[in-house]
Amino acid sequence: MKAAETAPLLNKSAHQAVAKKQGHFIRSLKKYKWLLLMTLPGVVYLFINNYIPMYGVILAFKNLNYAKGIWGSDWVGLDNFKFLFNSDTAYVITRNTFLYNFAFIILNLVLALFVALTINEIKDKVISRFYQSTFLLPHIISMVVVAYLVYSFLNAESGLVNRLLVKWFHVDPISWYSEAGYWPYILIIVNAWKNVGYLSIIYFASIIGIDKEFYEAATIDGASKWKQMTRITLPLIAPIITTMTLLSVSGILRSDFGLFYQVPMNTGALIPTTNTIDTFVYRAMISSGDIGMSAAAGFYQSAACFVLILVANAAVRRVNKQDALF
């Protein structure tokens, strides 16, 4: 009896709570309506630029027929993926993308840390600024310009490298743009040239942020510069190193399209060592018109990257929660 009486009462108060909450919600919607409206252009833009294409991944499971359009084309299940993975290509482009990025991550990290730690030793602000702005210059130019710069070194007839090879070492000139074997080294160097300056400035910024008292105390205790670097600086910038490396590792199957397309000047002879997933997707779509295969490779890349970023993030969370991205 008592229970039956109290139940509606409880219900009533629950209703009141819900109503109050709804009222509150509607009031805050009203209060913030202009602010919500401000986000609209961005929301619409991301919907068009990112979310519609996400839905478009179904293309990978279809045989695109222009007459029927994207939505009307016939489903082909996993046929596109079968074609892709039955050929050598899927293996080659995955290997290339992975190995290049692996080399980039390690080399750039080591060089950038070295530069950041070294520039921190320069006390003259003006000179330090001068160095920073010159080695950042390669980062702001487009890959087209980089391609020109590389061409001026490697062009077979008159390039600087061949000329010096002949003049100083009396070696036969090398036809760089037709020998695929050299390109892994060339692209690793070009990538480092373009990005090490940028990365080192990020690391340098976090080094400056370290409290000077640590170093003062260490100097009083008689710690050498080397000891200070390895025992104070490096451990204290470890979080940013972890985050940056995590970001690059999760993108290990994405490649810088410009680097692999522009710098080798889209040369057929260099494709075996310069083809990555991104250049493959582009060439399959534009040059051979093979939309299904191209979409399949693109989807394979997106899905793999998505898994990688979740795994990498979970790994970092495990080690140190604060450094995780989300």
Added chain:
Amino acid sequence: MQQKNIFSTSMIHLFFWLFTIVSLIPFALIFMVSITDEDSIAMNGYSLFPSKISFAAYTFLFNDFSEIAKAYGVTMITTVIGTAVSLLITALFAYPLSRSGLPFRRTLSFYIFFTMLFSGGMVPWYMTYVNMFDMKNTLLSMIIPNLLLSAFNVLLMRSFFANSIPESVVESATIDGASEIMIFFKIVVPLSLPIMATIGLFNTLSYWNDWYNCMLFIDKPELYNIQYLMTKTLTNIQYLIMKSSSSAQAGDLLAKMPRETVRMALAIVGIAPLLFAYPFFQKYYISGITSGAVKG
């Protein structure tokens, strides 16, 4: 001890001088090639110290400048419009996200963040713009796809707003009866000029340097931007002439063209504005990168 210090300091400076030279020498090389005499290149190849200097390449380029001027026009229009609109949309999106009371705040943040985690890939993205929005061969295709809004920039700006605009300022303006739109344009934007400059600079660079959208969406040579004109000319130096002259003229011009040097002169003409502007904006660029790094 003192001696050791001097030694290590000079080693550090030596290292950075080398690094500076490595960073700058490629630019010096293409500049020197562009002012070398064509015959001297045929004999000695490219050199940082040409045996004979000639400005023939530049004379050749400026003789028929229309192609380059058109490409520069396209680049400037897309850069100016793109940067302005992009900055506006980014700020409009980032500011509400920095206000703690905003309904759907978490949903909206996730909506942005998820685009950084997963993408549909190039093919469906390309199809969306070409088939749904019919953007092939339009100036819009060099402004809108991918370049207009960067999730990363939105998050960067949001943390600036959250850290530098005191809620009390906004509150007191509200009490005084200012609308949210007024508060944004009259109070928030003027207080946020540093981040506006940074994001504006990032945007300008990404529009100025873009060739990818042009390569994908533009078939008509009159709509090429400067970066894509440079791409075309790198692989095929005749391209410059073929497009602008009749076939009879073209043969004549081709024979006279100092090919190697013209290519590099075009590269110099293409990057000159950026190189000249760099000393003036490098300070903001560096502090922009730095602020991104610290917020992480």
